[in-house]
Amino acid sequence: MTSIAVPVTLTRSYRFELIKLLSQWRVRLLIATCWLAPALFVAVISRQSSLPADTLFGRWLHATGWAGPLVVLGFAGSWALPLLTSLVAGDVFASEDRLGTWRHLLVAVRSPRRIFVSKALASLTVILVLVIGLPVSSTISGVAVVGSRSLIGLDGTLLSPGDAAGKIVLAWLCALAPTLALAAIGLLGSVAFGRSPMGLLLPALVALAMQLVQMLPVPVAVRLALPGYAFITWNGLFTSPAQLEPLLISIAVSLIWAIAATGSALFLFLRRDFTNPAHDGSGRLAITAGLLPLVVLFGATTVVVGAPGSGISQEKVQRSVATSFAHLYRLQTQQLNRPAVTEEQLATSAVCTKGADQVAADGPGNDWRCVVSWHLPGVEAAGSAIYQLDINPLGRYVADGDGPKEVNGFFLVRTPAGDEPNPLWQFDGTIELLPSTPKG
Template sequence: MTAAIANTHAAGTRRVSVARGYRFELVKLVSQWRIRLLVLACWIAPALFVAAVSQQSSLPVDTLFGRWMHATGWAGPLVMLGFAGTWALPLLTSVVAGDVFASEDRLGTWRHLLVTVRSPRRIFAAKALSSLTVILLLVAGLACSSAAGGVVAVGNQPLVGLDGHLLTPADAAGKVLLAWVCVIAPTLALAAIGLLGSVALGRSPMGLLLPALVALAMQLAQMLPLPVAVRLALPGYAFISWNGLFTSPAQLGPLLIGIVVSLVWAGTATALAYLLFLRRDFTNLTYDGSGRRAVTAGVLPLVGLVAVTVAVVAAATPATGSGIEQDRVQRSVATAFAHLYRMQTRQLNRPDVTEAQLKATAACNKGGGKLAAQGPGNDWRCVISWHLPDVEAAGTAIYQLDVTADGRFVADGDGPKEVNGYFLVRTPTGDAPNPLWQFDGNVELLPTTKG
């Protein structure tokens, strides 16, 4: 019956092209008041939020790069990126892609659309492309608005990377742009899941909520001490692996794997939605989706995809366990400390010293040495040693580390007070934040040849 409706048309009448259908669907989307509000919010609200937070006395230090929002305008868009990957982008994909097919079911307009376009394939392509366009417009708004708000409110200043090295304003701008581009891949994966839910579940509200629920499930999974192969095989990991761009050299392995996995998910979910759309019966005006078909043609293939990607990632990478091991933690902490020590040296107007001269090393244990020095936890303790030119005695500093399951850590200074015991340091021009008091870092989960 579907084929009869799709192919029945007056003699000499041509089918509507994909381009015309795309323009029509795009106008339908943009004419909705909620889409217009989302576009305005994404292009205006981030700038106001970043500018307001940057002027506050207390900063979101629990958010990556949040502690640097007073120092540079390029920290703001990265804070916004962390928020967007957790909440904004999953919700935006739900509202746009999760409703693009279901809206026709609620309005009962499928027969009119099929009579006009005469091709389910063209209808699917037009709707998918129009929803993709709107989603990209929203992502661009979040990125551009937050960057503009940060630069205008704070200034185009250098940015401190996750290993403590200083990025020039131009380099910081390029890395921020690249980080936002990288999260497009997992956003496409969620959008494809939204298309699949919208097709399979019809007017059911579960189709609208599906991308947000999948994103929430992946976020919860990333909080668990999963093996590295399982963590990298989830498309949501690309929402956090962009932080590897802000180390020197960049930790590109997890990021590239996350992008590839996300694109595979996007392609697979879109293909499943396309097949389900071609098979549905448009003559049933009370169609509310097929639960059995949604499971057999939607859920089970995606579960199988998880198993396949885990196997492929496990075979392609030599990583085992959580990836958080003693030598990697020690190397990351020592590297970040050496870079930040040079920054403190410049603040105090002391003679400059290089990282090679410092020869900073770290000795870390977990649970006071009673536990195996591996895996996440807030019971890591590191003693950092370094040397200054023409000084025989080595300097030492103690840090308490909170290492999360995804490899990010926060190092909290625990003395001596002259090095990391105070939030502020007294400089020739006045008090300034002490870069060695607390700092963020990132442990690369995959084996590396660095150091």
């Protein structure tokens, strides 16, 4: 009686691939690192006298534990997440090439398509376990070591612990989209390059290239057409109102890249000649079916977004600085036990210039200068303060107080409860780069 060969079910194949991944010492080490290292990092840094003020929310690590997962997110988007996707997704197919086990796997599973889906799902599962560990570990450590206090947003708005926690969860969920795109690129590299180490390095190299492009003075449309921009646009969640348009566009772009790269990887995998043990990548087909669709996608997205210029204009800078100053002035007023005021009563405005008189007041640079003016109820003369701004091409800026000393001249202010950080001394802000209309 002849038995009929039945393909292994997807569930069994997925479980087998997941066990293979988790049995690797490298993957186990990554899991332990992602669940322990952020907690140690936040605990150590929050106890230091010198804080990473050049990192978004780094200056608030002494003030609230909710700054911890945001500092970790800023670092993870630049380095950790690209590396994790490289080590997991970038090696999931190439490992079979190095071990020469493709024919054995095909005999056992009897379905190349099922093998691909199982490996993709197993690598995605491991990546999710790694990513979840980063915010959970850093949040627990930050709240335990520093405390659950309010967090200052990127426009000076004071966020309650509950609001901060909700926005942190959303920020990390948004970061999953570009992580999926890099993981899909890792799958593509692992299939296309075979046992070559280039497949393992591809997600990290792509992420590094996207970072370099983001730091150049390129048009806004180019930034949004790259999936890595979603590692940056989560900043818009911490303004009021939230800057949702660039965030949603960047998430959509990342997910489209993830689908396109995964589809290309599947296409190459199904057309591979598994009878050739010397196979070491798909050669010319990898360029036409792997690289070319992503290049076309990048060009099409750039055209569709179509936002010209840097997106940093004088009017946007003035509005952002005035809004942040008004919120932070109210916070300083509460610290000093002065009579409460509202933003409407302050009627804050800012006049900003860039460089010399002949230089156009737009674009990034460290030569921005803003004079902020405000009014207090019952006081005839208007108050004024000076800030020097360093605005990077991504729209993030640091405003450094330059007098008067009673307002922004000192790092600490003396309050009835003791010395506290002066919120007006130096603050971070972000400018939405997409065209917008003033909110009247």
